[in-house]
Amino acid sequence: MSSLSRTSGIRRPRLHSLWLAAALAAAGLAGASHADARTVRWARSVDAQTLDPMSANIGPTTAVAHQIYEPLVHRGYDGKLVPTLAVEWRNLAEDPTVWEVKLRQGVKFHDGSAFTADDVVFSFDRARSPTSDFRGLITSIESVTKVDAHTVRIKTKAPNPLLFENLTNIFMMSKAWAEANNAVQPQNIRERQENGATRNAMGTGAYQLVSREPDVRTVMRRFEGYWGRSQFPLEVSELILVPIQQDATRIAALLSGEVDAVHDVPVQDIARLQQSPGVKVNTGPENRVIFLGFNVGSAELKSSDIRGRNPFADRRVRAAINGAVNRDAITRVVMRGQGVPIGYVGTNFISGYSPEIAAVPRVDVAGANKALDEAGYPRRPDAGNTRFSVTLQCTNNRYVADENICQALVGMLGQIGIKANLVAKPAAQHFPELQREELDFFLVGWGIPTYDAEYVLTFMFHTRTASNGTWNGTRYSNPALDARMIALQTMPDVARRNAEIADLQRILKDETIYVPLHVQSISHAMRGGLQVPVHPDAQAWFKYFRFGTS
Structure with a gap:
């Protein structure tokens, strides 16, 4: 494997009452039961613009995509690349413009279908299409071809030692699902168009989509067929994203227990939350x-x-x-x-x-x-x-x-x-x-x-x-x-x-x-013992998170 060795010379990281009730009722959370301690209600100031994982290169949108979809590699909390749907990648000695990638075997999409090289070829072609907001990351790619069911070759226009550093937000989609759901091309979000992936999703990620109400809530449930069940804690069994734009309402929802985590804590509330019993604040x-x-x-x-x-x-x-x-x-x-x-x-x-x-x-x-x-x-x-x-x-x-x-x-x-x-x-x-x-x-x-x-x-x-x-x-x-x-x-x-x-x-x-x-x-606040560390990219992978005692 040559995941990081190819770039060893490149510098890496050093690492109120009525208002609240109305907002929570709109989100479907007022009076919600906490009998299932593994359900996490995740509040953010802004919603994902879309569920299409290639149409909007914006942090809140990719944060949701990372729960449902997966790239070949992602960047861990230490800033290093983590094998995800790829388990090995290397430059061919005879041609440094070609990367051979071994795919993880036994991976299933949320509908139970197998993830294969065909999906990788399709996903890269889709990511390079005109309406993709991620195509600028992979302009060095000339072609992606299938070698066998679990091997692909990525050919670049010239040697590119940084190729895999650019793939952390290139999500893999099901070719069959996209073709059956009017989602072969990424949504053209600039022109306010929609496609089958705008409000629906089919990925290999740790959480599968249950329902989507833009600007209200998005419900995701742990995928029991996830390939990483033995590798990640996966203690969060249900994840509910709740967009709450108003700062005061978002913090009031956390303090009242109506939400369990606030992704973006307003600066004026950090000191108060640090003194609030049962609330933890992480800043980075x-x-x-x-x-x-x-x-x-x-x-x-x-x-x-x-x-x-x-x-x-x-x-x-x-x-x-x-x-x-x-x-x-x-x-x-x-x-x-x-x-x-x-x-x-x-x-x-x-x-x-x-x-x-x-x-x-x-x-x-x-x-x-x-x-x-x-x-x-x-x-x-x-x-x-x-x-x-x-x-x-x-x-x-x-x-x-x-x-x-x-x-x-x-x-x-x-x-x-x-x-x-x-x-x-x-x-x-x-x-x-x-x-x-x-x-x-x-x-x-x-x-x-x-x-x-x-x-x-x-x-x-x-x-x-x-x-x-x-x-x-x-x-x-x-x-x-x-x-x-x-x-x-x-x-x-x-x-x-x-x-x-x-x-x-x-x-x-x-x-x-x-x-x-x-x-x-950026500061995250959480309650109920949930442990949410700060990632330098302000991303959050709930499959990593655990429940502690405070």
């Missing part, structure tokens, strides 16, 4: 950066009062905003210490991380005002002494203190004469608008499940194409840099690759296409 850093993005490509901004030109197309304007943001104040006051300020879109979990590039810019309001004057955006007495106005679009239920962060940013931007009109929306509305390039100025967060800087470059900075730049809502395009980003996928020389990543990151940091804010921490 997340492999995710929160940042601002600009529309740098349009001739003018739809949401601005400046006509005929686009302020954000001028790097001086973007740099001024970068210098006016007080990251320390945001993490210290707004987030109450649940974050670390950063100056680049990358974390110290990933290969390619550089403390020099991640250094936080000095707050310089005077310099920012001067830069805006030089860029030709003076203060206008007839417009309240502002330079220009623009809409700042934020989520209000996705990231730690997201709406509060944006409220603080409004004040900071006001100091340099930019009037930011805040619009905060649920993630289910915000992200499709971002992907359709409808936003001028926005907050977004980016997790890095491959633990490699190339993931950030090709998803967030690459020119928007069918396969790359799929989350680049800025309209930024630099074909010369695009080619260098793609070349990283098949660059086996580690020293040369790290040098290339560092150079690309320096160029892009100077461009200031994004304004990085911080690496956020």
Whole structure:
């Protein structure tokens, strides 16, 4: 087996009353019995956008997918790859562009059918199709072919030592089920279309779908035919996901015992929960950066009062905003210490991380005002002494203190004469608008499940194409840099690759296409003795979890 040895030279991780009653009644939980202590009611601020495991590359959606579906490998709580539906993988000595993969035998889908190489070939083809939001992870793949019932070969366009680092969210589906249920192609979530996998599922995971009510609840039950019954605790027999957007309602539900775990604890409630009898809080850093993005490509901004030109197309304007943001104040006051300020879109979990590039810019309001004057955006007495106005679009239920962060940013931007009109929306509305390039100025967060800087470059900075730049809502395009980003996928020389990543990151940091804010921490709260550790990717695999005594 050569699961990690191929990348040994690459840096790895270092590791109220009426309101509550109404919300719980809508979720079908009011008065729920706790006779079955193995049932876990899992509350999150946001629901999965879909059950289709390939249509939305968003954390809450993949978190649900990981309960029902499985990839060939997943990343354990120590950050290392764990064999899942693959048990062995190696480069062929005679051709380093070919990986031979041995599949786990005896695996069953939830309908009792056998998992085979045919399903793997189908799943990779599906993941590479135009409506898949994960195709950017596997653009280096040329073909996937069946050798026998439990062996496949993955051929890449050039040697790719990082291939398996990119497969942790490529889920395996039943070819027969997809063909029988109008799910051969991934759901086109940008266009609000649905298919047979949007509200239904058929995986090999530890939990099988019982029912799905979007934004209300999703019920999953332990799959008794699961291949890993002897390898994982599987102490949770029934899992009920309950989306509760309002922070106060979510925490009240935990304290009252109506839910057993809260995935995303609001920062203002951490200290109180730590003092609450029977409640445990686990906190840890997340492999995710929160940042601002600009529309740098349009001739003018739809949401601005400046006509005929686009302020954000001028790097001086973007740099001024970068210098006016007080990251320390945001993490210290707004987030109450649940974050670390950063100056680049990358974390110290990933290969390619550089403390020099991640250094936080000095707050310089005077310099920012001067830069805006030089860029030709003076203060206008007839417009309240502002330079220009623009809409700042934020989520209000996705990231730690997201709406509060944006409220603080409004004040900071006001100091340099930019009037930011805040619009905060649920993630289910915000992200499709971002992907359709409808936003001028926005907050977004980016997790890095491959633990490699190339993931950030090709998803967030690459020119928007069918396969790359799929989350680049800025309209930024630099074909010369695009080619260098793609070349990283098949660059086996580690020293040369790290040098290339560092150079690309320096160029892009100077461009200031994004304004990085911080690496956020995340807190889980639980009761009833349930033990829920924090994963750097903010994922949760309930098959691992146990019940303790507190």
